[in-house]
Amino acid sequence: MQPWCRGGWKARRRPQIPWPIARPLVQIPLSSPDLFGAPGLSGLATSEAFVAPDEEGRLIAAIDGVKLRPFRFQGWLGKRLTTSFGWRYDFDDASFTQGTPLPDWLLPLRDQAAAFAGLAPAEFEHALLIRYDPGAGIGWHKDRPVFEHVIGISLGNSATMRFRKRRPGGFDRFAAPMAPRSIYHLSGEARHLWEHSIAPMDVPRWSITFRSLSDKGRAISSAS
Ligand SMILES: O=C(O)CCC(=O)C(=O)O
Numbered sequence: 001m002q003p004w005c006r007g008g009w010k011a012r013r014r015p016q017i018p019w020p021i022a023r024p025l026v027q028i029p030l031s032s033p034d035l036f037g038a039p040g041l042s043g044l045a046t047s048e049a050f051v052a053p054d055e056e057g058r059l060i061a062a063i064d065g066v067k068l069r070p071f072r073f074q075g076w077l078g079k080r081l082t083t084s085f086g087w088r089y090d091f092d093d094a095s096f097t098q099g100t101p102l103p104d105w106l107l108p109l110r111d112q113a114a115a116f117a118g119l120a121p122a123e124f125e126h127a128l129l130i131r132y133d134p135g136a137g138i139g140w141h142k143d144r145p146v147f148e149h150v151i152g153i154s155l156g157n158s159a160t161m162r163f164r165k166r167r168p169g170g171f172d173r174f175a176a177p178m179a180p181r182s183i184y185h186l187s188g189e190a191r192h193l194w195e196h197s198i199a200p201m202d203v204p205r206w207s208i209t210f211r212s213l214s215d216k217g218r219a220i221s222s223a224s
């Protein structure tokens with residue numbers, strides 16, 4: 001088998017250039033440095049060891065103590081289990097409504113997460129808890145336009161958040177490792193121009209995401 005055949009039929013459609021050159025797994029786009037000075041994706045900020053190991057255990061137990069339900073999308077049931085607080089976007093009927101307030105145990109984490117993003121904690125009116133059991137992932141998407149800033153805390157096991165942005169003839173791609181106990185902030189280009197996804201894994205992962213409301217979300221919230 002030729003080296004460019006390893007990627008399967010898609011790779012075989014471009015036989016002139018050997019596979020590693022034709023289909024790089026990570027393409028570093030025009031970017032700004034992240035907190036550690038490494039090349040990154042504009043609008044993506046990450047930091048490791050954001051949560052202490054004992055706190056991680058408490059947060060995982062707290063998520064597992066909440067009633068989580070399979071993610072629903074237009075009648076389909078996803079494998080990941082979720083629940084949200086504050087504002088709730090319903091992927092079944094695209095409604096955006098006020099839900100249960102954020103529980104007390106999430107508030108100190110929200111304060112810390114907002115400080116990481118350089119924003120006021122009260123901006124983050126929405127929180128989403130997710131448990132990805134083995135085999136569960138999240139497909140390509142941009143977060144709903146009712147939200148603006150997205151901050152996420154990863155718990156349990158390492159994952160890779162993949163990013164892609166369409167360009168003529170394909171996609172620019174970027175892969176960001178999400179270590180357990182790390183935090184990420186999506187804003188600007190990473191938030192609005194790139195899609196992201198996490199492939200299903202063999203081990204569980206938990207995440208807590210906080211979102212601020214966009215102008216659109218605020219308009220809906222003040223009208224309701
Ligand atoms: O689990 C994560 O960190 C990502 C979740 C996500 O992308 C989302 O809920 O929109």
Ligand SMILES: [Fe+2]
Binds near residue numbers: 141142143196
């Ligand atoms: Fe997302």
